[in-house]
Amino acid sequence: MTDQTGLSGLVDRAALVTSPVVARRVRGLSERAIAWLFITPTMLLLLAINIFPLIWTIRLSFTNYRANRPNATVLDVGLANYQSILTDPDVWAAMTVTARFVFWSILIQTVIGFTLAWLIDKKFRGHGLWTTLILLPMMLSPAVVGNFWTFLYQPQIGLFNYVVAALTGAPASSFQMLAQVPLAPWAIVIVDTWMWTPYVMLICLAGLRSIPDYIYEAAEVDRASPWRQFWSITLPMALPFIMLAVLFRGIENFKMFDMVNLLTGGGPGSTTEMASITLKREAFEKWRTGYSSAFAIILFVTVFGLANIYVKALNRVKSR
Amino acid sequence: MTGLVSAHSVVDPSPLTKRIAAIVVIAYALITLVPLLWIVMTGFKSPSDAIAYPPKLVAEPTLEGYCNLFTTRSRQAPEYMAKLPPASGLCDRISRDRNMVIAGPSNYIPRYVNSLVIAFGSTALSVVLGTLAAYAFSRFKVPLKDDLMFFILSTRMMPPIAVAIPIYLMYRELGLSDTKLGMILLYTSVNISLAVWLLKGFMDEIPREYEDAAMVDGYTRLQAFFKVVLPQATTGIVATAIFCLIFAWNEYAFAVLLTSGTAQTAPPFIPIIIGEGGQDWPAVAAGTTLFLIPIVVFTVLLRKHLLRGITFGAVRK
Numbered sequence: 001m002t003d004q005t006g007l008s009g010l011v012d013r014a015a016l017v018t019s020p021v022v023a024r025r026v027r028g029l030s031e032r033a034i035a036w037l038f039i040t041p042t043m044l045l046l047l048a049i050n051i052f053p054l055i056w057t058i059r060l061s062f063t064n065y066r067a068n069r070p071n072a073t074v075l076d077v078g079l080a081n082y083q084s085i086l087t088d089p090d091v092w093a094a095m096t097v098t099a100r101f102v103f104w105s106i107l108i109q110t111v112i113g114f115t116l117a118w119l120i121d122k123k124f125r126g127h128g129l130w131t132t133l134i135l136l137p138m139m140l141s142p143a144v145v146g147n148f149w150t151f152l153y154q155p156q157i158g159l160f161n162y163v164v165a166a167l168t169g170a171p172a173s174s175f176q177m178l179a180q181v182p183l184a185p186w187a188i189v190i191v192d193t194w195m196w197t198p199y200v201m202l203i204c205l206a207g208l209r210s211i212p213d214y215i216y217e218a219a220e221v222d223r224a225s226p227w228r229q230f231w232s233i234t235l236p237m238a239l240p241f242i243m244l245a246v247l248f249r250g251i252e253n254f255k256m257f258d259m260v261n262l263l264t265g266g267g268p269g270s271t272t273e274m275a276s277i278t279l280k281r282e283a284f285e286k287w288r289t290g291y292s293s294a295f296a297i298i299l300f301v302t303v304f305g306l307a308n309i310y311v312k313a314l315n316r317v318k319s320r
Numbered sequence: 321m322t323g324l325v326s327a328h329s330v331v332d333p334s335p336l337t338k339r340i341a342a343i344v345v346i347a348y349a350l351i352t353l354v355p356l357l358w359i360v361m362t363g364f365k366s367p368s369d370a371i372a373y374p375p376k377l378v379a380e381p382t383l384e385g386y387c388n389l390f391t392t393r394s395r396q397a398p399e400y401m402a403k404l405p406p407a408s409g410l411c412d413r414i415s416r417d418r419n420m421v422i423a424g425p426s427n428y429i430p431r432y433v434n435s436l437v438i439a440f441g442s443t444a445l446s447v448v449l450g451t452l453a454a455y456a457f458s459r460f461k462v463p464l465k466d467d468l469m470f471f472i473l474s475t476r477m478m479p480p481i482a483v484a485i486p487i488y489l490m491y492r493e494l495g496l497s498d499t500k501l502g503m504i505l506l507y508t509s510v511n512i513s514l515a516v517w518l519l520k521g522f523m524d525e526i527p528r529e530y531e532d533a534a535m536v537d538g539y540t541r542l543q544a545f546f547k548v549v550l551p552q553a554t555t556g557i558v559a560t561a562i563f564c565l566i567f568a569w570n571e572y573a574f575a576v577l578l579t580s581g582t583a584q585t586a587p588p589f590i591p592i593i594i595g596e597g598g599q600d601w602p603a604v605a606a607g608t609t610l611f612l613i614p615i616v617v618f619t620v621l622l623r624k625h626l627l628r629g630i631t632f633g634a635v636r637k
Binding site for chain 1: 338478586
């Protein structure tokens with residue numbers, strides 16, 4: 001730190017003693033100008049494609065606008081959309097389904113992902129190859145994969161059912177992963193875990209590898225047991241990375257649409273109807289644009305609020 | 321000589337630990353690869369073998385799935401078939417065996433090309449913009465820096481369906497509906513948050529002393545950025561680009577809601593490949609396999625960079 005201020009101090013002093021023209025040539029654009037030059041394109045893009053539409057959505061959420069009837073008169077309905085959404089038991093059911101899915105999928109992925117990363121970090125021979133192979137599922141499109149898993153989940157001919165039948169002895173046609181109320185949510189959790197555990201693993205691996213060897217060496221000198229080293233060095237130091245992985249996965253899974261849409265489409269009944277599926281039905285099937293805009297805003301505020309709290313916690317862990 | 325120098329580092333795991341770790345990791349890898357292998361294998365099965373019970377591990381390989389993927393066919397009466405000139409080409413012969421005649425090419429290749437154009441276009445754009453913004457956030461005193469960074473992240477929190485509603489209306493007004501440019505801009509806006517956040521992490525890891533030294537040597541700030549920081553950040557940029565590319569290549573929600581024809585990508589197209597009486601699973605599997613290959617090749621080629629990028633290797637060494 002002191003080194004750095006020393007160096008930039010040197011630059012400042014050099015700038016002071018040279019003439020202004022030379023100084024400008026040496027330093028080029030001012031730092032402030034460069035900062036804005038570098039940040040503005042990103043901000044403009046986000047304003048055009050995220051913020052402007054967001055404001056539009058907010059405005060629409062107070063109306064009865066329908067996108068399939070652009071010429072109909074648009075009435076201002078005040079908070080009616082919000083009121084009917086927050087009192088709708090179906091919406092609460094969708095939120096519960098979403099919350100359960102997020103909780104279980106993230107919990108399972110984090111446990112498996114961290115364990116795998118920790119084992120890979122033992123640097124056994126060939127760990128690079130196997131890491132690459134493990135990463136493959138997350139390369140595939142959730143939609144394309146979700147679609148193919150419907151084939152694996154077929155009650156009679158599906159490979160998944162066949163393997164479960166072979167392992168448990170239950171007939172392969174006796175259960176339907178995608179069509180039975182108790183099984184369908186787990187069918188989705190299984191596919192999501194299969195797909196995204198590598199993502200968590202990769203971030204955890206980065207965290208584990210960021211721990212300098214000398215800390216472990218010091219612990220060895222102090223004769224700290226491996227158990228103790230794990231709990232007081234490995235886990236705390238990898239924690240910011242684990243939390244980052246959970247943050248990204250949490251947000252992604254809260255928004256989960258593609259895999260569910262193709263695996264179950266929200267069924268059977270509405271057992272797996274997550275918030276995004278409800279939103280799609282309202283917005284692009286029933287064309288209740290105003291109503292679905294209000295729902296979109298509620299969802300956004302929910303994720304935004306939760307993520308805000310979470311990032312604060314993450315920063316506290318990081319600064320420790 | 322041998323005594324001290326070849327001694328194991330105290331932090332190197334024991335051979336037994338390594339062996340157990342290897343067994344568990346390899347077992348996990350093999351299990352998770354089964355569905356992918358099954359996709360590849362199904363692509364080479366005939367429709368009846370694909371849906372056989374018990375599932376067939378070994379089946380006579382056929383290219384019927386691939387033929388069905390690339391063509392559209394129509395069923396004809398045997399009398400009509402008999403009058404046709406001899407079949408030309410493999411796919412022609414395969415479809416004749418099923419009393420079908422190839423009617424023309426399917427939409428798979430145009431959809432695939434759309435995927436390529438949109439994924440690479442948006443990745444390039446997000447990485448360039450993200451690198452610049454990340455550098456500014458990493459090095460300069462930007463007012464409200466934390467708030468801006470959080471704002472950038474927050475744009476990723478909108479469920480795609482929620483964004484799709486106003487984007488659908490906006491693109492309808494601007495004439496960007498169902499265009500590649502519209503999709504590139506949209507995917508860039510989604511990816512940019514990831515790009516800025518990941519890249520800022522990588523930039524933070526590069527010691528400022530490098531640039532300061534370069535500037536003492538007479539480089540301007542911009543020269544220092546291009547000649548010192550960018551080469552140092554290469555692994556981070558590559559890793560970020562891979563993540564952006566995967567997202568754009570795989571995206572489905574926006575694609576299914578906002579594109580229908582000229583700009584439709586492969587993910588919304590593959591699930592609707594149907595044959596007679598339901599989904600044509602070998603064709604779907606063939607389409608999935610071809611869709612997966614570029615990403616697998618890319619990942620394997622760049623795996624050193626991917627791992628190093630993720631491990632901040634260039635900086636920590």
